[in-house]
Amino acid sequence: GSEIVVPRDLARPCDFLFMRIVCAQSKFGVFQTYFFCSLKHKYLYFRCVSIYKMVKLTPELIQQAQQYTNPVRDRELTLRGYKIPVLENLGATLDQFDTIDFSDNDIRKLDSFPLLKRLKTLLFNNNRVSRITENLEESLPNLETLILTNNNMRELGDIDVLSTVKTLSTLSLLGNPITTKEHYRLYIVHTLPNLRLLDFRKIKQKERDAAQRLFKGKRGANLIRQIGQKSNTFVPGGNIPEKRVAPPKDVEAIKRAIVNAKSLEEVERLTQMLRTGQVPGGAGEKEEMMEVNGH
Incomplete structure (x- = not known):
C-alpha cells in the first residue's frame, strides 16, 4: 500500500471520506482497492491498499496468460503470481509449451497433469508444494527439469515418486525442510541416479560413489528404511505437528x-x-x- 499526507487546511471538503472501495471484476478474480482517510493532528492521512484474491486456474486464464519464446528458445507459458491453489484445466495448453512457470502461487500438490508430451520444464518457485503424485512420467514423459525452490517438501521418502521419471536431469529443492535431513544429498543421488544437477550443483562421480557405499548391502537397506520416511497425509480434525524451536x-x-x-x-x-x-x-x-x- 501507499500513503499520502495532506495538511488539513489544504484539504477539500470532498477529501473527508472515511473509506472508499473500488472493485474490478475479471474472469480470474476480484481486484479490490481500498482508500482510507484518517485525521491526525493537523494532517489528513490517505492510505491505499490493494488486494488480489486467490484465483482459479481456468481455461480462460491459460489462454490469456503471457506466452513467449524464452532465452533458451523454448516456448514458455507464464502463470506466476496468481495465487492459484490447485492445478487443473491444463489440457487447455494444448501441449504447445516446453516450459510452464507456476512460481509465486499457492499450489500444495503436483498432480492433475494431462498427457503433455512436449513439456520439459516446470517451475514451482515459492509455492507450498508438499506432495508429488505417483507415476508422473505417464503424464509428462519428457520432463527434464523440476524446480521446487522454496516449498514445503519435508521427508526424503516424498522424493521416491520421482524415481520413475527417468528423463529428469535437473531438480532443485533449495529452501525446503527436506534439505536439512541427514544424508539428504546422497539419498537423492541414490534414489534418482539419472539426475545431473541437484540444487543447481553438478552431481560429481565421487558423490555417486559415496552414495553407493553408504546405501549398499543390508546396512544400507536398513538406513534407507530409517531415513526414507514419507510425510503423513493430513486428516481433517487431526493434530498438526508443532514447529520445533531450538534451544x-x-x-x-x-x-x-x-x-x-x-x-x-x-x-x-x-x-x-x-x-x-x-x-x-x-x-x-x-x-x-x-x-x-x-x-
Missing part, C-alpha cells in the same frame, strides 16, 4: 556454523536448519562428509 545454545551453534560456511549451498542448508530448529554437526552429518571424502 538458544543450539541457535548460536548454527549461527557460528553459518559464519564459517565455505559455500553458498552450505549457507542455504544451515539457514534452513535455523528455521526448523535442527542442529548441524551431528553424528550423521559427519558420517556423510566422510563418505563423500572417501574415508
Whole structure:
C-alpha cells in the first residue's frame, strides 16, 4: 500500500471520506482497492491498499496468460503470481509449451497433469508444494527439469515418486525442510541416479560413489528404511505437528556454523536448519562428509 499526507487546511471538503472501495471484476478474480482517510493532528492521512484474491486456474486464464519464446528458445507459458491453489484445466495448453512457470502461487500438490508430451520444464518457485503424485512420467514423459525452490517438501521418502521419471536431469529443492535431513544429498543421488544437477550443483562421480557405499548391502537397506520416511497425509480434525524451536545454545551453534560456511549451498542448508530448529554437526552429518571424502 501507499500513503499520502495532506495538511488539513489544504484539504477539500470532498477529501473527508472515511473509506472508499473500488472493485474490478475479471474472469480470474476480484481486484479490490481500498482508500482510507484518517485525521491526525493537523494532517489528513490517505492510505491505499490493494488486494488480489486467490484465483482459479481456468481455461480462460491459460489462454490469456503471457506466452513467449524464452532465452533458451523454448516456448514458455507464464502463470506466476496468481495465487492459484490447485492445478487443473491444463489440457487447455494444448501441449504447445516446453516450459510452464507456476512460481509465486499457492499450489500444495503436483498432480492433475494431462498427457503433455512436449513439456520439459516446470517451475514451482515459492509455492507450498508438499506432495508429488505417483507415476508422473505417464503424464509428462519428457520432463527434464523440476524446480521446487522454496516449498514445503519435508521427508526424503516424498522424493521416491520421482524415481520413475527417468528423463529428469535437473531438480532443485533449495529452501525446503527436506534439505536439512541427514544424508539428504546422497539419498537423492541414490534414489534418482539419472539426475545431473541437484540444487543447481553438478552431481560429481565421487558423490555417486559415496552414495553407493553408504546405501549398499543390508546396512544400507536398513538406513534407507530409517531415513526414507514419507510425510503423513493430513486428516481433517487431526493434530498438526508443532514447529520445533531450538534451544538458544543450539541457535548460536548454527549461527557460528553459518559464519564459517565455505559455500553458498552450505549457507542455504544451515539457514534452513535455523528455521526448523535442527542442529548441524551431528553424528550423521559427519558420517556423510566422510563418505563423500572417501574415508
